[in-house]
Amino acid sequence: MRKILGRVVPAAIPLVVFMVGMEWLVRVGWIKAFLVPPPSAVFNTLLRDWRELFTALAKTSAGALAGFALSATGGIAIGVFLSSSRAIQRAFYPYAVFFQTVPIIAVAPLLVIWFGYGMRTVVASAFIVSIFPVIANTLSGLLSTDPALRDLFRLYGASNSATLWKLRFPAALPQILTGLRIAGGLAVIGAIVGEFIGGQGLGSVVDVARTQQRTDKVFAAVLLASALGLALFGFINLLSRVLLRRWHASEQD
Amino acid sequence: MRKILGRVVPAAIPLVVFMVGMEWLVRVGWIKAFLVPPPSAVFNTLLRDWRELFTALAKTSAGALAGFALSATGGIAIGVFLSSSRAIQRAFYPYAVFFQTVPIIAVAPLLVIWFGYGMRTVVASAFIVSIFPVIANTLSGLLSTDPALRDLFRLYGASNSATLWKLRFPAALPQILTGLRIAGGLAVIGAIVGEFIGGQGLGSVVDVARTQQRTDKVFAAVLLASALGLALFGFINLLSRVLLRRWHASEQD
Amino acid sequence: SKSSSKIRLALNWKPDPEFGGFYAADFAKHGLDVELLPGGSGTPTVQMIGAGSAEFGIIQADELLLARARGNDVVALYAAFQNCPTAIMAHASRKLETIADLLKSGTLALESGLPFARMLKKKYGFDSVKIVPSPGGDLTTFLNDENFAQQCFLTAEPLQAKRKGVEVKVFPVSDIGYNPYTTVLAVSGELLRKNPELAKNMVTAVREGWRAYLDNPASANQKMHGLNPSMELASFAEIAEAQKPLLETSLLGKMTTERWSTLAAQLLELGDIPKAPPAAECFREL
Amino acid sequence: MAVITAGRLENGGAAVRLHNLRRTFDDLVVINRLTLDIRAGEFLAILGPSGCGKSTLLRLIARLVEPTTGTVEVTPADLKFHTAYVFQDAHLLPWRTVLENTVLPLELMGTDTAESAARARAALAEVGLAEAEVRYPAQLSGGMRMRVSLARALVTQPKLLLLDEPFAALDEITRFRLDIRLRELWLERGMTVIFVTHSITEAAFLADRAVVLTRKGGGIKMDRRLALPEIRRNELRASPEFGREMEALLAAMEEES
């Protein structure tokens, strides 16, 4: 309990300071309420429209999580594939970059036609947006294996797959987890962009609220999206803690 | 020359295969041309509209590069700041995540109002979208310093800044470069999204071409955006090669 | 006076015939130095006016009512489109007679959150049609799927579809009684109070601009094509011709209390605004 | 004794033939024109000043480094099942406990898990680390890490055992004990052992043949068969034969310094 408090309180302090400051700035009129709503209004909206917002959040969560799961597995798989030789990297890594720089909005019609309106487009969008960091971090982690340990495995005639799973992958884990940390937030963004196109969830709420000039609702939805991002982030931190605590410097106090 | 060819050729093979395949699929009618234009049409457009497209590319490049430069410096600075203590991480890292998950499109009005039409909004958008990977990778790199080396610096009473610049930063460099690799592509995307709102560059070309049913032009613009992303990527790879060649496993053959 | 400083007019889309009058206007003649700022998808012109990041902006009448309800003091000065160009188009092959027919099957893409969408829903119900977000001027899905209908601009997408060889049937939303002024020149209440002279000059210049454009769109079209080369010159001429009925040349920008009141009442009924503002607050005749 | 010797010959160990070997790093010639025949079942010590190329030679034999020119021939050829290597540094996997590290070679060879664990525990007991099996490398002392590395090499039953100063980080008492144990194991198993050491005493005590490398130029300074009994006990260290061998080695080493 103490421990949890010890983690939440430091994170909450800047938030509280920020909120109070915003409320004050809006109240005295330095910031116009139709641009940035006062935090109190956002809270009111969260309470008043909670049913709509939380239903939307549930959908977005499902889309983002599915996209994230695909990115995590796909990104690691592609990273592993790319790590197998310099030639393969040269041949295919540029395409991963290519894939990353395609603006979803430009290929929206293709998404809709291939995946239809709704969840599948959302998942595809979350996936496309979030896979590259996993690939890049996995690859760079896999390429950084201590050459001495690689020699050890070579000596014992370890198969490629044994070398991968017993050496290179565990050694790359800290970096892969960093890739996942980045992918988590991007999957949420990707899901929301997908929802602009595919029409559901928080993306849809934001879209409607924007046309309605309901900044309070836009911010409430953004807040929920961020909370989802934070939850994913927290989950990966936990995973990182569990997996690395015993041996890696980054998880030792 | 040989060396350059040796790098370009493997990367070009899948491209050529893909292009020829697409052309064929579109020609025989398996893929409808209004969905995905045949590569030949995209090339024609590139040639015919080159002036418009390259002017747009120049603008997008400027925006993306400026955003990327800000992300690189800002992200490293924030990563360094976060690495200074667990308490600071707990207090501020969540906000970086928060910042990352805000969909640009939802806060577009704020961007335009704060930064005005045009370049500054584009730069801001590129910056917002691309900073998190730099932060995450910098932080995780800085936290992974070999404890034995940290002891060495402690022993010699190294100041925090000396420990940072002479130990933790160089040790984190491989991971920071990975962060920059990710940020490069994202800066391009961010710039284009910013251009949808701020109205210029390739973003604008895509935006208009979409409403004009000019898929060929949309694809031509996307292709140029990707080329920009690739150029940034290539630049970071080069940097990585120069900085790490002498000592890091990931840059040794 | 103020007229020497630069004045920004924020458009909500790229240069195209919809803004012909603004590009045809000779602002200098009225002592104005105006910069036209082309926008893109999601350019928030209403907020920009309110926040002072543009002195003037192009908005829709319903946007203005929503803005005022949210505490954003924006006032309409000149309504270019007397009739709302927003419409719904469907494949002609479906042989639909009315909007009601259209809502009985298939998919309809609507821009999320617009009042008329809720009006449609209230009137006919969306039970048997699938509502999806508008692809914003892109016709890919429409061309690909006969049972796909989408919101459009009377003067834009239908022409595009025809060019792609698809016959369409178009239902203007004014048919269901929803007809807000569109492409409205607006200004912040504050600026209007401080510098009514400036606003007056602006309106005069714009009115003359539209008159000139209606008489001869060619040179303004040329200028806009230069700024927006992705749109072909032929399209400019075609659209300029097609939009004439919507502009109602006889009125040239004039607005009436009655129409503003009707719109306010409609939005109030839909629950989009908490109370209807007096029409006089919403627009100013200069 | 004869029984063990017979066992040793039966197994045979691996034979290593180095022919006209040369290895350079950029401009640096580390090994040059080196020809050496190591018979199956031999116990060879390699000596030489720091930086002369001992580790590089072992790595060449283990095929972890390719020769620039010349050949390395190991028979039987399948390194995978026949070679074990104790590197100069421990090179443990930081995410595995001591036991998990020790079991690794068996895991890689696909040995059944229950048996692997038993063998790993036995090897750990051999190096005096029975109690540390659940600790992680970061929690060990330098000498303990090297002993884990040694245990890891001993769990397999290699035909060729390459040791790069395995006992350098150990106190003399433990070192002497392990010296004797290693010699015993060699007698029992009949493997070929190539042992790099800095200790002339240790080389003389353990090996049947000693090679001293030249400081520069990457060649062989001395190749000497040691005339000492098969079974070595601590008493040997005080004997005149031992002194004689020591002196010969020392002389060769000193010339190279």
Next chain:
Amino acid sequence: MAVITAGRLENGGAAVRLHNLRRTFDDLVVINRLTLDIRAGEFLAILGPSGCGKSTLLRLIARLVEPTTGTVEVTPADLKFHTAYVFQDAHLLPWRTVLENTVLPLELMGTDTAESAARARAALAEVGLAEAEVRYPAQLSGGMRMRVSLARALVTQPKLLLLDEPFAALDEITRFRLDIRLRELWLERGMTVIFVTHSITEAAFLADRAVVLTRKGGGIKMDRRLALPEIRRNELRASPEFGREMEALLAAMEEES
């Protein structure tokens, strides 16, 4: 002789007082009730079986590890300018060349660059690495890496020099040479040296006082002042006094094994 001794006393070195020291890692008691007074300018050798806590003791003295209970007092107190430490592993920065690694402590202390480089080169020459200054750590042999680490410790002029088996990875000839050189430096500079070694001979040859730690329990088994001349030459190794000291140390060590 007297001159050097005077110089030594003048400088004085640092004094170290350990009082009732205890250090545990989780359940493991590594150092317990350890009280030890090390006079300024003393040359102390620490011996003990692998894993007994020697490195931990050095780390406690260097304040890299906090005592669980008890106190460590070093006078003068400013570690930064007075302590140098050769760790058991080389711990070089992989992105710096040999010269850049050697110069590091001076850089961290803010010494002028030109002078630093000269001093670093001198230190490298001392350990026989003058030619390797532009190489990177990954291009060095194990012994070369340890020598760089040694050079890095010697560039500063520490009052307290902590050495954790610095010569373990070196051949005996080089080792003997460095033994003598270290003793000379100690005499010249008059610093306090605490020297962890596994070699009983080396302890006897170098130190004025030797402490043997117990295998378990983290205490002191023996604390002995060595009755040997101030200047040590290789001939000493054959002398009867030397033999006597060796035997005493060996006995203590053996009891702990």
